[in-house]
Amino acid sequence: MAKELEKFKAEHKKLAAGTKKFTTAEGDKIKKRIGISLGNAWEGEDYFRESLAKARADGVTSGKLADFQKNKHFKDGMTTWNKAVDIHQGEVDAMAAFCGEAKAHLAKMSKLAADIEKDLKKRSKTSDSKKDIEALQGALAKEIAGVKKASEYEGKLNAMQKLYAANFQKNVAKIMKEKPDSHDKKLDATELPQLLVDRNLKKYTNQVGTLVKAINAHCVAAIDKAGEDLKAAAPDLKAAAAKYKDLKKINDQYQTVKKKFPGAIDDSKDKKKLLATLKKFNDLTAAAERKLRGTTVTIKKAAA
Structure with a gap:
């Protein structure tokens, strides 16, 4: 056998x-x-x-x-x-x-x-x-x-x-x-994964950094000006709010990608880097919101 x-x-x-x-x-x-x-x-x-x-x-x-x-x-x-x-x-x-x-x-x-x-x-x-x-x-x-x-x-x-x-x-x-101006004004669900492309990620990472610095600078300026004249703080407070709105829009888009397209992130050769970047965006946005809210509350209390 x-x-x-x-x-x-x-x-x-x-x-x-x-x-x-x-x-x-x-x-x-x-x-x-x-x-x-x-x-x-x-x-x-x-x-x-x-x-x-x-x-x-x-x-x-x-x-x-x-x-x-x-x-x-x-x-x-x-x-x-x-x-x-x-x-x-x-x-x-x-x-x-x-x-x-x-x-x-x-x-x-x-x-x-x-x-x-x-x-x-x-x-x-x-x-x-x-x-x-x-x-x-x-x-x-x-x-x-x-x-x-x-x-x-x-x-x-x-x-x-x-x-x-x-x-x-x-x-x-x-x-x-699509309407000619739609490419700049919206990103629908089929376009969102493009945010993960290196070129776009770098662009928005730079924008997030710039917006965060601007928000902090405007908040500091608003507090300083409020010490002398409460009304003088309004323009900086308004500018900080506008910058925060732009920051939140970017973060919301990336968090939507994370939620709706987990596969796109999992399949990326830079998965860890992407997740770290998305977390950073979220953390910076939350910190900026606290900064803006705290500044607004401080100035309102001073005006009371």
Whole structure:
């Protein structure tokens, strides 16, 4: 019966290369690439919006895509975004292929496991090969568990990652229909994840820092001026309130991203940095609110 052991070992050896290939580590690598490519696609979308604004500034007033495509700025924006979307879809396809191949390999492993199980059931307890076959069975079971986890990685992708490329034309049409000034005035739920792109994060981090300094400066100035003339404190108090409103708007947007798009943060290569930044925004906003409220209360008490 030793020949069965050798047969099982030979089949197991044939599967070894694939078993080493289909790992959770490899699944993680592809998943991270997808997170990066989606971030680049979001940045491409952001660039497309900018190119659309430039085309309008160049005098393109038509709502037709064909008319905009004649403009060099618009064409550049569309091409850049489209390329980023294609690259992202390529990564998503790579994940689908990886999982598909892993499942096919898993089927071969499972067949070998079934053959071994069948052999062991009819093998006598005194068989010289029994312990070796059982050892092989145990090793194979662990390998099957690993490949099974790897084969399920496509299921870890969120809807945004899976469907972003598929919705490209819809997104183009949607953006084209937006009012010219809407890009500066609002960020709806489909646009919010763009806030996580490095360029935008740096921009808003700088804005938050500037706003916090301005709020503190206006509050200090208001207290100083209130000591001489309560009415003189009003302009600084009003300015501090306006700056706080801008600060709160930025923080609210980022906290909405954190709440509605946890996957976008989890998939980022800079997850820890992002979470730390969002926490900092929240803490600074809360501190600014306390500062403004405290200053207002102090001045009101002085006026009483």
